[in-house]
Amino acid sequence: MGTTQLETVQEPKYWHLKTVLSEALDSDFAVGEILPNERELAARFGVARATLRQALEQLELEGRLHRRRGVGTTVAPPRVGVAVSTGRHDWTGGEADEAWQSVDCESAPAPAAIAATLNVGGEEPLHIVRRIRLSHGQVVAAELLYVPSSSVPELSGIDAPSGAARARNVVRELHRLGLDGQDRSVELGSARADDAKELDRLPGAPVLVVTTRYLAAGGTAAVSVATYRADTCRLTFGDSGDLEISHSAEERVAS
Amino acid sequence: MGTTQLETVQEPKYWHLKTVLSEALDSDFAVGEILPNERELAARFGVARATLRQALEQLELEGRLHRRRGVGTTVAPPRVGVAVSTGRHDWTGGEADEAWQSVDCESAPAPAAIAATLNVGGEEPLHIVRRIRLSHGQVVAAELLYVPSSSVPELSGIDAPSGAARARNVVRELHRLGLDGQDRSVELGSARADDAKELDRLPGAPVLVVTTRYLAAGGTAAVSVATYRADTCRLTFGDSGDLEISHSAEERVAS
DNA sequence: TAGTGGTCTAGACCACAGT
DNA sequence: CTGTGGTCTAGACCACTAG
Numbered sequence: 001m002g003t004t005q006l007e008t009v010q011e012p013k014y015w016h017l018k019t020v021l022s023e024a025l026d027s028d029f030a031v032g033e034i035l036p037n038e039r040e041l042a043a044r045f046g047v048a049r050a051t052l053r054q055a056l057e058q059l060e061l062e063g064r065l066h067r068r069r070g071v072g073t074t075v076a077p078p079r080v081g082v083a084v085s086t087g088r089h090d091w092t093g094g095e096a097d098e099a100w101q102s103v104d105c106e107s108a109p110a111p112a113a114i115a116a117t118l119n120v121g122g123e124e125p126l127h128i129v130r131r132i133r134l135s136h137g138q139v140v141a142a143e144l145l146y147v148p149s150s151s152v153p154e155l156s157g158i159d160a161p162s163g164a165a166r167a168r169n170v171v172r173e174l175h176r177l178g179l180d181g182q183d184r185s186v187e188l189g190s191a192r193a194d195d196a197k198e199l200d201r202l203p204g205a206p207v208l209v210v211t212t213r214y215l216a217a218g219g220t221a222a223v224s225v226a227t228y229r230a231d232t233c234r235l236t237f238g239d240s241g242d243l244e245i246s247h248s249a250e251e252r253v254a255s
Numbered sequence: 256m257g258t259t260q261l262e263t264v265q266e267p268k269y270w271h272l273k274t275v276l277s278e279a280l281d282s283d284f285a286v287g288e289i290l291p292n293e294r295e296l297a298a299r300f301g302v303a304r305a306t307l308r309q310a311l312e313q314l315e316l317e318g319r320l321h322r323r324r325g326v327g328t329t330v331a332p333p334r335v336g337v338a339v340s341t342g343r344h345d346w347t348g349g350e351a352d353e354a355w356q357s358v359d360c361e362s363a364p365a366p367a368a369i370a371a372t373l374n375v376g377g378e379e380p381l382h383i384v385r386r387i388r389l390s391h392g393q394v395v396a397a398e399l400l401y402v403p404s405s406s407v408p409e410l411s412g413i414d415a416p417s418g419a420a421r422a423r424n425v426v427r428e429l430h431r432l433g434l435d436g437q438d439r440s441v442e443l444g445s446a447r448a449d450d451a452k453e454l455d456r457l458p459g460a461p462v463l464v465v466t467t468r469y470l471a472a473g474g475t476a477a478v479s480v481a482t483y484r485a486d487t488c489r490l491t492f493g494d495s496g497d498l499e500i501s502h503s504a505e506e507r508v509a510s
Numbered sequence: 511t512a513g514t515g516g517t518c519t520a521g522a523c524c525a526c527a528g529t
Numbered sequence: 530c531t532g533t534g535g536t537c538t539a540g541a542c543c544a545c546t547a548g
């Protein structure tokens with residue numbers, strides 16, 4: 001079986017395939033357009049389905065494709081810019097269209113790594129607030145916000161011990177605290193089952209994990225771990241305006 | 256072939272495998288220790304090698320494993336924190352142990368997306384400086400810095416048209432310009448062949464692409480596209496000190 | 511129900527690192 | 530050379546979506 005014979009066969013098939021597909025996406029397809037199914041594409045390019053899938057996975061990782069079981073593979077729109085740090089110090093991470101939405105709250109001990117950062121005992125229960133972040137009507141991030149009881153002393157014990165209302169109360173009390181600064185880190189991860197569900201992705205989907213330490217009154221007042229969809233999001237950290245660089249050619253929009 | 260019989264087989268095998276392996280890594284292995292080879296691991300867990308590899312890929316994506324062809328699979332050390340934004344405005348992105356190193360420079364037209372951001376014609380050649388970033392003696396990032404000629408007018412025409420010396424000169428001239436601010440974005444990508452080579456990874460390896468727009472004299476003075484190894488790096492954006500949260504349990508070091 | 515992508519298998523051969 | 534991970538094949542079945 002000659003791999004289309006002569007010339008540069010030192011490049012993996014799936015890599016070459018990815019390049020070919022990528023160029024085809026730029027020139028022959030519009031955003032939202034649906035591609036032929038995997039079995040047909042594999043046959044068309046003369047490769048096994050697994051090989052074709054390897055190329056598609058790469059393109060999905062780069063945010064060029066969107067694959068949904070039972071539906072098909074579509075051309076993804078350019079990634080949306082999501083402001084993570086605006087220079088201002090606030091607890092929302094954005095506003096208006098770009099806001100966080102409190103979903104739930106429970107009292108439980110934090111994971112060891114979080115507890116250490118917060119300087120609390122590993123057994124001591126604290127408020128764990130779950131929030132999601134919407135952008136353009138889509139969920140782009142799921143977050144767990146760890147708040148020691150000592151950071152929100154005014155919180156009434158009469159509140160419900162959990163639920164969205166409680167979550168909003170915790171965040172509100174946190175606002176009162178003021179904010180001296182924040183440290184952030186970004187790393188690649190894979191979505192846990194619960195986060196994947198919120199993000200409408202399969203478990204293990206690639207995510208950008210943003211860990212933020214909120215500083216107030218000379219200490220760490222809270223820690224948040226936010227997981228952003230890596231396929232659809234471009235995180236922005238602006239001193240000023242937005243950064244608009246598209247890594248692909250111009251896009252057309254499907255009618 | 257019963258999948259170890261009764262109970263929860265609604266979870267993909269590779270996902271369950273990943274969990275089991277992850278726990279084993281925490282409890283039974285030291286950093287740097289070498290794992291049994293894939294064929295043996297697959298046999299040990301009673302799955303096909305492809306399935307085992309799916310689990311290993313996830314763990315590598317999370318920075319828990321390091322796989323090298325011809326060598327084996329080893330337990331990776333915790334990700335290194337790399338300061339991307341220190342609050343200060345400089346052209347190095349860090350200092351001392353964490354510095355950039357100019358490698359090469361050429362004159363060529365920029366990609367369309369970059370040219371648009373810089374407000375230069377798509378045909379007009381500009382300085383393209385290649386730099387690499389070292390941390391703890393390892394290459395953690397490869398960068399292309401796009402500098403319009405108008406940003407470095409003093410640059411002597413007598414300079415060599417390319418090479419490391421020329422690269423250093425461009426950066427030095429850039430320093431003179433001062434810096435009003437910078438916009439950044441972070442997104443997931445896969446390494447191009449040239450970047451992969453610098454990073455000692457295979458093409459397509461997951462990378463964090465940091466795009467920075469340098470603002471000076473009321474305009475965009477330069478744009479840089481830096482690709483960081485996603486497997487080994489945690490990008491930090493600090494208002495102040497460092498953020499030290501380990502997502503895995505305590506580590507032991509192999510003797 | 512029909513069609514899609516997701517998972518899994520049991521092989522095979524290749525490229526590379528170390529000896 | 531041997532052993533490792535990387536690529537590739539040609540099937541099979543499953544879970545999900547939509548008509």
